[in-house]
Structures are given as structure tokens and as C-alpha cells.
Amino acid sequence: MKRGFGSDNHAGVHPRILQSILDANTEHAPAYGTDEWTERAVGEFKNQFGKDAHVFFVFNGTAANVTALRAMARPWQSVFCSDVAHINVDECGSPEFLSGCKLLPLPSHNGKLSVEELEKAFIRRGDQHFSQTQVLSLTQPTELGTTYSLDELKALIAWAKSKKLLVHIDGARLSNAALYLKKTLKEITTDLGVDVVSFGGTKNGLMMGEAVVILNKDLAQDFKYIRKQSAQLPSKTRFIACQFEAYFKDGLWQQIAEHSHQMALYLYEQCKGLAGVTVREVPQSNAVFATIPSHWVKPLREHYFFYVWDENTFECRWMTSWDTQKSDIDGFVALLKEQRL
Numbered sequence: 001m002k003r004g005f006g007s008d009n010h011a012g013v014h015p016r017i018l019q020s021i022l023d024a025n026t027e028h029a030p031a032y033g034t035d036e037w038t039e040r041a042v043g044e045f046k047n048q049f050g051k052d053a054h055v056f057f058v059f060n061g062t063a064a065n066v067t068a069l070r071a072m073a074r075p076w077q078s079v080f081c082s083d084v085a086h087i088n089v090d091e092c093g094s095p096e097f098l099s100g101c102k103l104l105p106l107p108s109h110n111g112k113l114s115v116e117e118l119e120k121a122f123i124r125r126g127d128q129h130f131s132q133t134q135v136l137s138l139t140q141p142t143e144l145g146t147t148y149s150l151d152e153l154k155a156l157i158a159w160a161k162s163k164k165l166l167v168h169i170d171g172a173r174l175s176n177a178a179l180y181l182k183k184t185l186k187e188i189t190t191d192l193g194v195d196v197v198s199f200g201g202t203k204n205g206l207m208m209g210e211a212v213v214i215l216n217k218d219l220a221q222d223f224k225y226i227r228k229q230s231a232q233l234p235s236k237t238r239f240i241a242c243q244f245e246a247y248f249k250d251g252l253w254q255q256i257a258e259h260s261h262q263m264a265l266y267l268y269e270q271c272k273g274l275a276g277v278t279v280r281e282v283p284q285s286n287a288v289f290a291t292i293p294s295h296w297v298k299p300l301r302e303h304y305f306f307y308v309w310d311e312n313t314f315e316c317r318w319m320t321s322w323d324t325q326k327s328d329i330d331g332f333v334a335l336l337k338e339q340r341l
Contacts, residue, residue: 003328004305005267005318007203008173008260008286014205014322020246021207024238033057033237041241044248049197049213050190054220056212057240058232061172062091064198064210066098069135070226071219072166072196075100077134079168080118082108084143086170098230102131110281111142112152115159122163136160137168140177140188144280145287145317147177150188157192166216167193172200176285179257190215201244205256205322209240256322260286263320263329270333276341280315288318296339304332 004010013021029035038057045055058064065087073079079095081088083105087095096103106117113136124130138156141147148156160167169189171177174197178185189197195216201209212227214220227233234240247253264283271290272279280289292300294314300306309317 002304002331003324004301005288005320005324005332006305006307007319008321009203010305011205011321011323013207014252014256016252017205017207017243017246020242021239024242029238031235031237032233033241035238035241037238037245038241041245041248044245045199045211045213048185048248049215050186052215052217053190054214054217054223056214056223056227057234057237057244058210058212058227059208059234059240061086061198061200061202061210062094063230063232064200064212065091065168065170066094067223067226067230067232068168068196068198068212069095069101069137070099070230071214071223072168073099073101073134076131078102078104078131079135079137080104080106080113080121080133080165081137082106082111082113082139082142084108084111085137085139086143086172087137089143101134104131104133108142110146111139111144112146112148113138113156115155118156118159133163133165135166135168137170139170139172141173141180141285141287145283145285145289146281147180147284150181150183153188153192157194161193166195166219169194169197171197172203172210173285174199175204175253175257176261179254179261180284189213195219201240201247203321204247204253206240206243206247209234209243211244257286259322260320260324263324263326264288266326267318267320267329267332270329271336274333274336276339277336286320288320289315290318291315292336293339293341296336299339300332300335303335304328
């Protein structure tokens with residue numbers, strides 16, 4: 001299969017990360033996160049997020065989000081999120097089913113929440129008939145590929161703190177946001193008062209594995225029990241941890257984010273003037289959103305797979321990844337040019 005634009009999940013494992021798995025596959029090692037690879041990987045996370053970060057490895061992104069919300073909210077409480085948030089649209093109801101708390105999706109603009117919408121929805125405090133909001137969950141970058149600016153994050157988090165809410169970041173592609181904003185991971189999370197981050201690995205060159213990074217020590221105390229009860233404690237933790245160690249070593253995470261963003265920019269530039277193609281905006285992460293005629297979808301996907309984001313408008317999402325090459329984009333654009341309106 002050709003390299004397509006379906007998702008950064010579709011890409012293979014980065015060679016340096018794959019090598020880390022081979023290197024960790026030596027003789028025996030203690031299980032359940034008591035090994036040397038986990039210790040080193042946790043150290044790398046502390047370098048990125050601050051010395052007080054608590055790190056827990058899980059198998060996948062949905063698990064990272066669900067266990068994070070289980071730690072942050074009780075069953076009678078609720079979570080503000082955007083209407084297009086992954087936890088609301090793409091996790092089959094698992095946040096509500098497994099955590100017991102209620103999601104309150106709010107209208108977003110280009111995937112982003114606003115203080116104005118949050119303020120309107122923050123109602124009926126103390127009313128025993130109404131679920132009590134406890135968490136603000138932000139996706140960074142958003143599901144529409146946009147990135148909250150530092151000022152936007154500050155405003156949203158300050159509002160949440162003024163209401164005594166906890167703040168969760170769904171950061172499946174947080175590295176891309178840090179690259180775009182030219183900030184460290186700490187500057188866009190810990191320094192702003194974020195409580196918990198679901199940090200992505202699978203979309204960033206790992207074979208599998210995500211990390212729940214808890215920045216609020218009060219929430220970390222019992223998290224190991226939540227993770228175990230949620231069936232997310234890896235026995236051979238070293239094979240997840242070693243990947244993150246390699247991911248952070250020598251700035252590989254930044255190289256991957258930079259390359260995928262540059263490829264998205266190249267795809268945008270090559271497509272933005274084509275007849276029949278309407279591109280949403282300049283990429284702020286590794287996603288290009290473009291609307292095309294519906295009858296183009298099938299012939300294009302026979303060669304380069306991608307997802308239709310909106311079945312009504314036929315806006316499509318084209319994702320780039322660590323292994324996307326300009327030749328992939330050139331081939332795709334050549335096919336676009338062959339289509340007829």
C-alpha cells in the first residue's frame with residue numbers, strides 16, 4: 001500500500017524507536033514498570049514537563065483519556081469538552097461508560113472552545129438534580145488541526161481555575177502543538193496550571209503506547225489503582241517505556257513534529273490553488289482539511305487513502321506523518337489535477 005494521508009496512526013514505527021524495542025529485548029527484566037527503561041523514560045518526561053510530573057504508561061489513547069478522567073471526576077460530575085473532541089466523538093462513549101462522569105460538549109469554532117461558551121454552560125452549581133462540572137478538557141492541537149495559542153490557553157485555564165475546575169489536555173499530538181508554538185512542552189502545560197495530560201506516542205512514531213502525565217500531585221496518589229482496575233497496567237512496561245526514551249532522546253520528538261508539519265505545509269501549498277479543491281486554512285499541525293467534489297473520493301482513495309471528515313460537505317482530512325515524503329504528496333496532487341469537476 002502506498003503511503004496515504006489517512007492518519008499518522010497508519011505510519012510504521014520510526015527506525016530509532018523500533019531499534020529501542022530491539023535493544024530492550026534482552027534477557028529478563030522486572031515487570032509492571034519496575035525496570036530500568038521505565039525509570040529512564042520517566043526521567044525524560046520529568047525533563048520535559050518538570051521534576052514533579054508523575055508518569056503512567058498505558059496501551060492506547062482512549063485509555064489515557066479515560067483513566068485521566070477517572071482520576072479527575074466522580075460519577076456525579078461532568079467534563080466540559082468541545083463538540084468535536086475525540087472523547088466526545090471517537091471513543092464510543094467509553095469516557096462516560098468507564099468513568100461514570102458526564103461529558104458536556106460545547107460549540108467550538110475551528111475546533112476551539114471559548115471562555116464565552118464555557119461561561120454560558122457553567123450553571124446550576126450546587127443543584128443536586130444537575131451534574132456538577134469538575135473538569136475542562138482541551139484538545140491540543142484540536143481535532144480540526146488548529147492549535148490554541150499561548151494566550152488562548154492562558155485565558156481558558158485561568159477561567160477554569162477561577163471556577164475551581166481541573167484542566168485536562170488531550171495531547172495525542174501535543175508535540176505538534178509545541179513545535180508550532182515554538183514552546184517547550186512544559187511551557188504549554190505545567191507552567192499554565194494544567195493538571196493532567198494524555199500524551200500521545202502512537203501517532204508520533206511509536207509502535208504503541210501513550211502516557212498519562214499527572215502534574216497535580218493530589219491526583220497521582222491513587223492513579224496506579226485506577227490504571228490497574230482499567231486493565232491498563234502493562235506487564236512488560238519496558239517495551240512502551242523504551243520507545244518514549246528514544247522519542248525524547250536527542251530531540252527526536254521535535255524532528256518528527258517538524259517534518260510532519262513541513263509536509264502538511266507542502267501539501268497545503270500544492271493543493272490550495274487547484275480547481276475543485278477548497279482548503280480550510282494554513283496547517284497549524286500535521287493536518288490539511290480540504291473540501292472536494294464527492295465523486296473524486298473513490299478514485300483518489302484507490303491510490304492514496306484518506307478519511308472524509310464531513311459526509312455532508314465532503315470536507316476531507318489529509319494527515320501527514322514522520323515518514324511522509326514530498327513524492328507522496330506530488331503523486332497525490334497529480335491525481336487531484338486529473339479529476340474532472
